[in-house]
Amino acid sequence: MSPPTILILAGDPSGDVHAAAVVRALRERLPDVRLIGLGGPRLAAEGVELLADLDRLAVMGIVEIIPRLVFFRWLERRLRSLLDGVVVDLVLAVDYPGLNLRMARHARRRGVPVLYYIAPKVWAWRAGRTRRLARDADRIAVIFPFEAEPLRAAGADARFVGNPLLEAREPVLGRAALVGALGLDPGRPLLALLPGSRRHEVARHLDLFVEAARRIVRARPDLQPVLARAGSVPAAALARAGLPVTTETRALLHHAAGAIVKSGTGTLEAALEGVPFVVAYRVHPLTAAIGRRLIRVPYVALPNLIAGKVVVPELLQEAATPQRLAATLLPLLDPASAERARMLSELSGVRGLLGTPGASARVAEMAVELLRS
Incomplete structure (x- = not known):
């Protein structure tokens, strides 16, 4: 046979x-x-x-x-x-x-x-x-x-x-190794930016995320923004941003103080690594108009769908602006904030719902x- x-x-x-x-x-x-x-x-x-x-x-x-x-x-x-x-x-x-x-x-x-x-x-x-x-x-x-x-x-x-x-969640790259490979200051916190795993997603989100990061850094000059690059995205697609880039996405999320994440699987990765984050998503305006008529769920971020409530903030389409992304994430970057503590607790609950x-x-x-x- x-x-x-x-x-x-x-x-x-x-x-x-x-x-x-x-x-x-x-x-x-x-x-x-x-x-x-x-x-x-x-x-x-x-x-x-x-x-x-x-x-x-x-x-x-x-x-x-x-x-x-x-x-x-x-x-x-x-x-x-x-x-x-x-x-x-x-x-x-x-x-x-x-x-x-x-x-x-x-x-x-x-x-x-x-x-x-x-x-x-x-x-x-x-x-x-x-x-x-x-x-x-x-x-x-x-x-x-x-x-x-x-x-x-x-x-x-x-x-x-x-x-x-x-x-098969292998140990993440250590913080010292990650920061050293990027040429960053080991004594300053990281801000993770995940603009997507497809070229057209990166094209639509990169400038938005970079400008939001600039606004955040004005309020928190100690932060060091880092872009995550999926293996399917060529390095040239991120070059214009002028920021450090890593393919060690999981390590970046694990060691970051906070993150801006394009809606998709990356939101679940961020939840599993226990990093406070906000979700953003933009598509072509016509796609958005059609989607609003067809989509039947109240959330787009996977942690929110799994929990059945808002665990992480979602800023979609016209609401996804640099100003709003920065204003939403900044309170979550404060180690003493109630918003950060609540999110970390609820992300832990999401992880418990994913099975074995x-x-x-x-x-x-x-x-x-x-x-x-």
Whole structure:
């Protein structure tokens, strides 16, 4: 009997990271498994045969995707042809709902089982996606405790596996090493700036975050702003800011006195590191107008969604100005402030709601079960 073939669909940097962790767990259970699909450098390093460049896939927003529509149409045709012509035993879809939901439907029609890991945010958008996901995915591995029940109500086999950010958390780079590598003063506190993991996010948030940092430093001259650069973002994209830059994002958050974070996975990383922060997010104005009509949740920051209340301040679209970011974060930088103490206590509570480590291993076990069923 030939070894199984799994088609992995991971369309953004965080999906690439989490899918790679599942691949490592899969190879422990199925050493001969053949893995093909979409992804980036992490999946490539794990020996996955990649069909497309991750950098061209990583787009957020309705208007922002328009320039790449031709590429996406080509890619979808290629994936459909692959499912039609190659024996694929399982599709492992990781987040990235626009493409992955369509591929899940095509796989279902071809009789190929689908395991969906990191389910689309159906609770934030529309009920139609919940029904589609329940119809087309054989099993759904969710990473937030509040996600499983709405999917089960729609008839899905949805299981909470814990959050992948909890697992394999290696010790962070020490403060002395981080500060030394950046050429900064070891006796002064750090201010972390996380403008995003995609080029277009950085383009939209960089100037905003840098100007907010300048205003904060005027009030707190002891602070040293540092930009976090995701591996998917070229160094040149941050060069114009004229600030120190590090790829050691977790260490930066761990050692920072406070942070400004673009909405997304970075907000959960900041929560796990216990740093006070504010959340900002800007998209194209048309995307924002459409999103306001479609989005059904009261918050965008993951810690707030998990807690079911405001734990960290959110400044979105027109409200995300340098003045308001600075004014909101400054009280949180005071070690004696009640606001800081409250946030740190509530962030600790958020961490307790994320389950236990081992999400990748649980997803790998689900994949093996589906292959053998």
